[in-house]
Amino acid sequence: MVVRGNFENSLQDLQAKMKTMSDLAAASLEKSFEALKTKDVELALKVIDEDEVVDDLDTEINHFIIWLLAKEQPVARDLRKIIGALKISSEIERIADFGVNIAKSTIKIGNADSLVNISILEKMKDLSIKMLQKGLDSFLNGDIALAKEVGELDDEVDQFSGDAYKLMTGYLKDHPEETEHMVQLLLINRYLERTADHITNIAESAAYLIKGQMYDLNS
Numbered sequence: 495m496v497v498r499g500n501f502e503n504s505l506q507d508l509q510a511k512m513k514t515m516s517d518l519a520a521a522s523l524e525k526s527f528e529a530l531k532t533k534d535v536e537l538a539l540k541v542i543d544e545d546e547v548v549d550d551l552d553t554e555i556n557h558f559i560i561w562l563l564a565k566e567q568p569v570a571r572d573l574r575k576i577i578g579a580l581k582i583s584s585e586i587e588r589i590a591d592f593g594v595n596i597a598k599s600t601i602k603i604g605n606a607d608s609l610v611n612i613s614i615l616e617k618m619k620d621l622s623i624k625m626l627q628k629g630l631d632s633f634l635n636g637d638i639a640l641a642k643e644v645g646e647l648d649d650e651v652d653q654f655s656g657d658a659y660k661l662m663t664g665y666l667k668d669h670p671e672e673t674e675h676m677v678q679l680l681l682i683n684r685y686l687e688r689t690a691d692h693i694t695n696i697a698e699s700a701a702y703l704i705k706g707q708m709y710d711l712n713s
Contacts, residue, residue: 648691
């Protein structure tokens, strides 16, 4: 069964690349938010520069998957796993992009003191990183319980996002002169909410692999 053994080794290589990419995306979110809290424009610029590594790894994964499909011609569950990996790598790339977007908003805010308490945004960031770890582990380990946990955590992020939106728009109503700054914070709120949505898509791909049917974890 050398052929099957080679295929399993290729899958492990693919999964290792996905884990590396996921770690890089999580680091992008962590660093960009740290830059926001500390008003560190240099760190924000570093996040933007490092995104090229994620993009290159996404391309590498895509090419690896195309090679694997052509070489192995997998069927059934193996095919679902490879197609799921392709979808998930795309989701992870978008998550890293949101880290870049947060960094860009941080640069636009500059050295200005935060106009509102951003602890809600930090909770959203922390939850998103936790969701990303659970979502990928669900896919790699075939754990449907982790996929469902991601959906539950997404509900928490949505609640925090709604609270942050009310806080920020309420402040903006009373301080229209701070529009530019508040718009950037509102954008960051949106980026984090969308990050959680993309991670939920990862969990849905994991659930499909495990159960062979589509799940809507956003409902």
